[in-house]
Amino acid sequence: MLPIQGVPHAVLIALPRAGRPDIDLAVLQHVLAVVSIEVERLDGVELRRRVNGSRLFQGLVEGSIEPAAATKPMASQGLDGGPWMVVTVDGDPDQLDIDRVHAVLVRDDLPHLLARADPGLILLVSEGGEEVLETLASSVRPREQTGTALPRLGISRTVTTLARIPDALREARWALETADPGQLAARYGERAATFAPSTLAEAESVVERVLGAVLRYDQGQDGSGALMTTLSAYFEANRSVQQCADELGVHKQTVMYRLKRVEAVSNRRLQKLSDLTDLYLAYRAWRQLYPPRHSGNDA
Numbered sequence: 001m002l003p004i005q006g007v008p009h010a011v012l013i014a015l016p017r018a019g020r021p022d023i024d025l026a027v028l029q030h031v032l033a034v035v036s037i038e039v040e041r042l043d044g045v046e047l048r049r050r051v052n053g054s055r056l057f058q059g060l061v062e063g064s065i066e067p068a069a070a071t072k073p074m075a076s077q078g079l080d081g082g083p084w085m086v087v088t089v090d091g092d093p094d095q096l097d098i099d100r101v102h103a104v105l106v107r108d109d110l111p112h113l114l115a116r117a118d119p120g121l122i123l124l125v126s127e128g129g130e131e132v133l134e135t136l137a138s139s140v141r142p143r144e145q146t147g148t149a150l151p152r153l154g155i156s157r158t159v160t161t162l163a164r165i166p167d168a169l170r171e172a173r174w175a176l177e178t179a180d181p182g183q184l185a186a187r188y189g190e191r192a193a194t195f196a197p198s199t200l201a202e203a204e205s206v207v208e209r210v211l212g213a214v215l216r217y218d219q220g221q222d223g224s225g226a227l228m229t230t231l232s233a234y235f236e237a238n239r240s241v242q243q244c245a246d247e248l249g250v251h252k253q254t255v256m257y258r259l260k261r262v263e264a265v266s267n268r269r270l271q272k273l274s275d276l277t278d279l280y281l282a283y284r285a286w287r288q289l290y291p292p293r294h295s296g297n298d299a
Contacts (some may be wrong), residue, residue: 057113067162078111086168091151203285210282230258
């Protein structure tokens with residue numbers, strides 16, 4: 001077994017023929033040189049294929065690529081015609097090495113688009129969830145080798161048109177958000193969430209009912225989003241006003257003023273448990289519906 005220079009996931013294995021147990025190492029070195037050139041070429045082809053697929057996927061998600069313009073690139077990735085489904089993978093970054101996952105998907109001959117997301121990875125694959133789960137399970141290191149939890153998957157409903165890719169990604173993320181803590185894979189709509197909306201339609205309704213006025217207030221203030229930004233930082237800081245102020249780079253009194261405005265506009269009080277619960281659950285739903293846009297580059 002000899003390593004192929006520059007391609008860490010590839011090796012050359014030589015097996016003796018029957019009746020000829022000896023292996024000529026000099027000949028083998030020449031063979032290795034030829035094979036290395038071809039493997040590096042193929043590795044470069046696969047890298048370009050993954051990067052192009054990632055850009056295509058992100059363009060469909062963000063709406064910068066029209067579905068009609070994506071038909072030919074999808075066919076070149078082996079994904080023409082559909083139906084498809086979107087899978088979001090959330091887990092320890094050390095486990096979710098995008099090159100490793102891509103290599104396993106290629107090895108298993110599973111056409112896909114793969115991209116980084118915040119957090120984790122997102123996949124577009126042809127319909128067939130069980131195959132995806134098995135493939136992804138084999139693409140990460142076992143739990144006992146890492147000491148960390150296994151990746152968790154959220155799976156969208158079947159997608160029959162490319163125009164629905166952004167909604168399918170939201171469904172996959174929502175499935176993961178509403179899954180039980182120990183559940184490794186969740187499909188959108190397969191279970192009712194506890195104390196939270198179970199579908200995107202319900203989530204949109206909750207956001208509108210609880211935070212709709214706040215969102216419209218922000219839009220009316222030159223689109224600054226100051227109230228939602230402050231409310232978000234406040235919840236992420238575990239309701240610490242000082243930590244929220246430090247995170248936003250503003251004075252503590254500014255945070256307190258903005259939170260008072262949130263209370264006034266939403267007609268809810270942060271010191272009242274039922275109102276606080278409404279605001280927090282609506283915030284979580286809003287964040288899942290409209291996550292921050294990821295600007296990473298897979299090139």
